[in-house]
Amino acid sequence: MLLLQVIVGGLLLGAIYALFSSGLTLIWGMMNFINFAHGEFVMFGMYVSLLVVVWLGGGPAVFGFAAAFALFTLGVFVYFSLIRYVLRGPMLAQILSTFGLALLLRYTAFWIFSANFVSLPQTSLSGIVNIGGVLMPVPQLVAGVIAILLTVGLHLMLTRTKVGSQLLAVSEDRGAAMLMGIKPDHMQALAWGLSAGAAGIAGALMAIAYPWSPSVGETFGLTAFVVVALGGFGSVPGALLAGLIIGLIQALSAFWFGPIYKDIVVYALFVALLWLRPQGLMGKA
């Protein structure tokens, strides 16, 4: 029964991984660009939630939207102030831009919030439910389920709506999209907003259920790379599947080998993937 509980816990955390990783994969798929600051976006989402709860006394619904909105704005701002200038520049500039941004955000958070672990004060979501003998904390359950719904929603938005088609058009052929009256710059800014927004709301969901410190951004950023590499670059369904798998692997390796090994196993999996199946589970070769 304990094992089953570990498995469910891993899948619920994996659902949140899936949500923020789908943001990373969106950017990669659309503009062949890796955002090294993505984990920091998640971390900022967590602190936005904390600030909203502490200062404004908002509930889970309020800080979820606040984190999504704040990070969406940050994503658009980062695109217009930085990314659009380096997008067609040399590889060095592309990698340095978000790598530097990651450092800037991470250490600004350290400076403002200190390195201590914090968690949200008790919200209306608390308690433990017993589902067929598996004991699950309500916050984890709610966060995981919402994360899955949002990831599926993002996928539907990208595949079923007009905006989604426009985003896809820009990633397929920028020039042709322009001739169709689509503004690539706006679409790419929107993609950055959506990507950071997904990270922000994932951070808010994570904050409901788990304590954190500014250093989680680095871990989440690397986790997102592994999820995206496993799922296939540019594939949101791939990120969903891979996120759940990674969450499960982490939970099981922490359960069997000890908590310190959960990241080691995941990063080792990433290295193995590069050798064996670099295109990921659902990616095109």
Place this chain on the structure above:
Amino acid sequence: MVAAAGPDGQSVKIPGPTPTILLAAGLLAYPLVFSGPFYLDIGVTFLLAAISASAWNIVGGYAGQVSVGHAMFFGLGAYAPLLCYTLFGWAPIAGIPFGIAFSIALAVAIGIPTFRLTGHYFSMATIAVAELIRIYFGTWDLVGAAIGLQGPARARDWWDLTFRSEVPYYYIFLAVLAILLRVTFMIEQRRFGYYLRAIKAGERAARSLGVPVQQTKIRALTLSAAFTSLAGSLYSVKTGFVDPESGFGILVSVQMVIIAALGGAGRLYGPLVGALILIPLQTTTNTWFGGGGTGLTFILYGGIIVLIARYEPGGVFELWDRAAPRRWRRKHAA
């Protein structure tokens, strides 16, 4: 300066003897002029930073394959001497070849799968592997786990290279830097260097012209890894201490990247100029903000990196190329 046509059609400037001689004279004379321990310490830190960044420059600058996890080679190089001392009681420098050998093996193991893919993959793999090793070393008792390893407390004989004064370290580091720059200079002039620049300018075009892309990139990475490992060994032999953070920490990698990019990635003296700017800046901010200010130093690092990427990816050297008086440029470009 002598100008030669590079593979991308731009002229590649090869520094003439005058700046090199001036630079060498300045660096040789530094400990004689600034003999206080504070300035010597800055000098040694500067040289170590310049060595690491110059080693990074071979693969990150010349070949354009941006590694953000070079700390893995630095760390292996730093651990090897102290591990040999702890396990077998050898003089630490006897461990240097082992560090280099492991680093080369690791470089090949990372290069083979990732260099087939696009450049971003290589960057992600380097950061993931560096983190993997850092976390693993933190749990591994043989290498002292989170506490790390220590070298001989006092010199048993000359081979321990444990000196009270910083001056011997300064000149050892300076000699290594000179060798590394000489090697880089030779690479610049040979076919290998042209291959590297061709790959950086456009991999597909380079391949279509017959450049053995995969093999060249792996050679560049192994060479870079070997020198980075040596830099790590120098660090641990001098300080007599290493732990997972000082060996494999992400900031070790960051410093190499930022110094090379600040001065000019893919330029012979780029990392030197970068270190010349950054190390005094870092020392100053650390002095201003005190021990608790390290966080502010890294905010500054992040800010500098973003600004370089946004405004001047070519670094100070490129800025100078554009801003230098036209008369001066004409005289030297001929």
